[in-house]
Amino acid sequence: MNFQIKTPSRYVFEVINALLLLAFGIICLLPVWHVIMSSFSDPTCLAKHSGVVLWPLSDGPEHPITYYGYKSVFGNNSLLMGYANTIFYCAVGGCISTILCTMGGFVLSRRGMMLKKYVMLMLTITMFFNGGLIPTYLVIKELHMLDTRWVMVIPGAVNVMSLVIIRTAIQGLPDSLEESARLDGAGNLVILFRIVIPLAKATVAVLALQYVLFKWNSYYDALIYLRDRDLYPLQMILREILTQQDQTSVDYDAELAMYEDLIEYCTIVVAILPIFCFYPFILKYFTKGMMVGSLKG
Amino acid sequence: MRWIELKRDIRMNKGLYVLILPIVLFLFIFNYLPMGGIVLAFERFTPKNGVFFSEWVGLKHFISFFTSVYFVRVLKNTLILSMLSLIIGFPMPIIFALMLNEVEQDWFRKCIQVVSYMPNFISTVVICGIIIDFVATKGLITQLLVKIGVLDEAKNLLTISPYFRPIMVLSDLWQGTGFGSILYLATLSGINQELYEAATIDGANRWKQAWHVTLPGIAPTITIMLIMRIGSLLAANSDKILLLYTPLTYEVADVIGTFVYRKGLIEQDYGYSAAVGLFNSVIGMILLVVSNGVSRKIGDTSLF
Numbered sequence: 001m002n003f004q005i006k007t008p009s010r011y012v013f014e015v016i017n018a019l020l021l022l023a024f025g026i027i028c029l030l031p032v033w034h035v036i037m038s039s040f041s042d043p044t045c046l047a048k049h050s051g052v053v054l055w056p057l058s059d060g061p062e063h064p065i066t067y068y069g070y071k072s073v074f075g076n077n078s079l080l081m082g083y084a085n086t087i088f089y090c091a092v093g094g095c096i097s098t099i100l101c102t103m104g105g106f107v108l109s110r111r112g113m114m115l116k117k118y119v120m121l122m123l124t125i126t127m128f129f130n131g132g133l134i135p136t137y138l139v140i141k142e143l144h145m146l147d148t149r150w151v152m153v154i155p156g157a158v159n160v161m162s163l164v165i166i167r168t169a170i171q172g173l174p175d176s177l178e179e180s181a182r183l184d185g186a187g188n189l190v191i192l193f194r195i196v197i198p199l200a201k202a203t204v205a206v207l208a209l210q211y212v213l214f215k216w217n218s219y220y221d222a223l224i225y226l227r228d229r230d231l232y233p234l235q236m237i238l239r240e241i242l243t244q245q246d247q248t249s250v251d252y253d254a255e256l257a258m259y260e261d262l263i264e265y266c267t268i269v270v271a272i273l274p275i276f277c278f279y280p281f282i283l284k285y286f287t288k289g290m291m292v293g294s295l296k297g
Numbered sequence: 298m299r300w301i302e303l304k305r306d307i308r309m310n311k312g313l314y315v316l317i318l319p320i321v322l323f324l325f326i327f328n329y330l331p332m333g334g335i336v337l338a339f340e341r342f343t344p345k346n347g348v349f350f351s352e353w354v355g356l357k358h359f360i361s362f363f364t365s366v367y368f369v370r371v372l373k374n375t376l377i378l379s380m381l382s383l384i385i386g387f388p389m390p391i392i393f394a395l396m397l398n399e400v401e402q403d404w405f406r407k408c409i410q411v412v413s414y415m416p417n418f419i420s421t422v423v424i425c426g427i428i429i430d431f432v433a434t435k436g437l438i439t440q441l442l443v444k445i446g447v448l449d450e451a452k453n454l455l456t457i458s459p460y461f462r463p464i465m466v467l468s469d470l471w472q473g474t475g476f477g478s479i480l481y482l483a484t485l486s487g488i489n490q491e492l493y494e495a496a497t498i499d500g501a502n503r504w505k506q507a508w509h510v511t512l513p514g515i516a517p518t519i520t521i522m523l524i525m526r527i528g529s530l531l532a533a534n535s536d537k538i539l540l541l542y543t544p545l546t547y548e549v550a551d552v553i554g555t556f557v558y559r560k561g562l563i564e565q566d567y568g569y570s571a572a573v574g575l576f577n578s579v580i581g582m583i584l585l586v587v588s589n590g591v592s593r594k595i596g597d598t599s600l601f
Contacts, residue, residue: 218420
């Protein structure tokens with residue numbers, strides 16, 4: 001908008017606007033920064049300190065940062081196990097879900113199938129209504145899927161929203177490509193693998209990424225369906241470490257509490273690190289995903 | 298006659314039917330069987346007799362829910378939390394997007410975007426871990442509140458019920474404002490620049506441009522987002538509440554979702570819990586259908 005002449009009041013507005021945005025940015029960053037810096041701090045200093053930790057606290061220049069908390073976190077087998085489980089759930093679940101949604105989206109984008117509208121109806125109803133927690137739980141129980149790895153990757157695999165988005169993307173592809181392939185004698189499967197998937201792969205990738213992030217961050221399914229700690233995903237282990245201390249107790253062993261705090265900070269850092277490493281690279285796909293999701297299905 | 302057609306159709310589109318079969322099977326098992334399982338809400342469930350053959354008790358569970366103190370409590374808490382997040386959480390991303398849109402330095406805007414989207418990628422459990430740490434007796438926020446005189450003495454804020462809702466709403470705001478602005482920013486950048494030029498020539502100042510060009514430009518997006526929000530009004534964030542509430546704050550924190558979880562999975566009162574869940578699903582469905590219908594009418598855009 002550089003065709004406009006700036007008035008003095010515009011300058012004032014711009015400065016105030018920038019300051020407010022800056023303040024919001026700092027508010028977004030500060031809690032995370034505090035946690036990261038605290039995780040490298042000396043636990044005794046940390047207990048004495050009040051206010052935001054902007055830089056690792058230490059008792060002298062000879063020990064600028066401590067790794068004590070991290071040693072203990074990486075020595076924690078259940079945390080590592082949780083990591084491995086989560087990676088498994090994300091990978092396997094992501095594959096199953098992506099394959100099913102792509103298949104479904106492809107079939108429902110075809111013309112001339114008699115039963116298509118009934119399948120579509122079946123899909124739509126699930127978006128409006130569901131059985132609820134307990135009936136779903138009992139079905140899973142009857143299928144003997146409680147406390148298995150499968151319960152984490154199978155039940156949510158058909159995501160109706162993603163399926164519809166993929167269908168819309170496929171419908172947007174030019175018909176001529178498919179027609180010429182048909183003339184060359186290509187069947188549905190050939191069209192799916194040689195034409196549709198290469199052309200719609202950006203949409204599919206975005207949705208797969210969304211699935212993985214959702215799976216990585218969610219704990220609720222595991223809370224309901226898993227009892228066996230060896231199968232717990234990372235978030236369930238984090239839940240134990242971060243949220244299950246006795247919140248009501250007033251007075252307890254101060255020394256122990258000190259180390260517990262440090263370990264909690266370190267655990268948070270270890271938990272969010274992988275996502276933050278990938279974050280700059282995947283961000284644009286997520287912005288794209290928001291757009292894709294907002295299109296008419 | 299129809300059967301013959303269908304048979305021919307299946308033979309012709311054999312490949313497609315094979316591809317769609319697993320999906321239909323999935324939906325049947327994981328979505329439709331549980332819907333059938335709703336009969337549980339009308340039964341006194343015993344594991345021996347199973348879901349479909351337990352003793353029929355009619356509306357007993359519903360009556361005992363509607364007449365209990367919990368009904369008013371969980372419904373009120375669900376609605377208050379949803380309304381608060383609607384009233385406060387909905388406009389914030391719009392304001393944020395409008396403010397970002399006024400920034401002329403690209404690098405500054407990008408920096409703020411990257412930083413403010415970040416909280417969205419942190420998991421609920423970690424967010425709650427951070428909240429618990431910050432509002433604990435010696436936590437950052439508690440200390441701050443004591444310093445500015447809001448609190449008389451340092452206490453764990455999660456054990457004090459009046460603080461529960463602000464904690465929920467503010468943390469949602471922290472997590473969602475930045476990422477929620479993406480859609481509005483995209484719409485804003487799509488507004489035709491010539492409109493601004495024309496407005497300038499007509500003598501409109503910045504505020505008038507914002508009012509007559511920018512706002513009408515994003516109004517359709519706002520409408521759709523608002524309607525979608527209303528459709529999920531009853532879906533209070535129960536997996537977050539589950540991590541943050543304590544028996545001390547049930548009074549204000551217990552929502553339908555958490556109540557169903559406690560009754561069903563902790564106390565194993567399956568029939569009662571299924572009844573409450575059904576109540577929730579039905580209201581949720583009505584809200585969705587209505588909001589979707591309104592959305593289709595107003596914006597020519599609908600979710601489904």
